[in-house]
Amino acid sequence: MAQRKIRSSSPAGTKTSRVTLNPKVARRSFLKLSAATAALTGAAMTTRMTAKAATPAAVKTAYPDSTTVKTICSYCAVGCGIKAEVQNGVWVRQEVAQDHPVSRGGHCCKGAGAIDMVTSEKRLKSPMKRVNGKWQKIAWDQALDEIAAKLKTIREQDGPDALHLNGSAKVSNEMAYLQRKFAAFWGTNNVDHQARI
Secondary structure, eight states, X not given: OHHHHHHHTSOTXXXXXXXXXXXXXXXXXXXXXXXXXXXXXXXXXXXXXXXXXXXXXXXXXXXXXXEEEEEEOOSSSSOOEEEEEEETTEEEEEEEOTTOTTTTTOOOHHHHTTTHHHHOTTOOXXXXXXXXXXXXXOOHHHHHHHHHHHHHHHHHHHOGGGOOEEEOTTSOHHHXXXXXXXXXHHTOOOEEEGGGO
């Protein structure tokens, strides 16, 4: 049946002796693309573009004064296990909890990158405001006052349903709970998640 559909989709009056899923890509073009992909993959796997994995000895001795804390990932309700390595009160490394009854030694991509919420260099540590096209740091009190005033104006002019709260896959269960409670106190049901948009 699929062959009939493919043959019938060819232009009228032309005869085809072979069946291809995409008639625009011929065999020779496909081979050229495959060769180019293989060459680029080979170049990407060279030592200049990849880093060597740490040896087990290096992993054990990287943070000698640290302690291992068993905890759970807070990104969703599954509760996968994490072994967090903490040094001087700072989360420095994490491993999958192999003996955890729920995750059984597995993580999703959010759980594997959970440490980035704490240690990433790109993490914002203070409020930012765009002034004349450039981002500037502002004080927390100034940021909260400006946001509260803007929200109050929106609510007075257009009502509580003029606000939409959009969740994120990179917030914890507790943050998502607080966001939903804020929407309820605000008086709106306009809450959604970025994965649905």
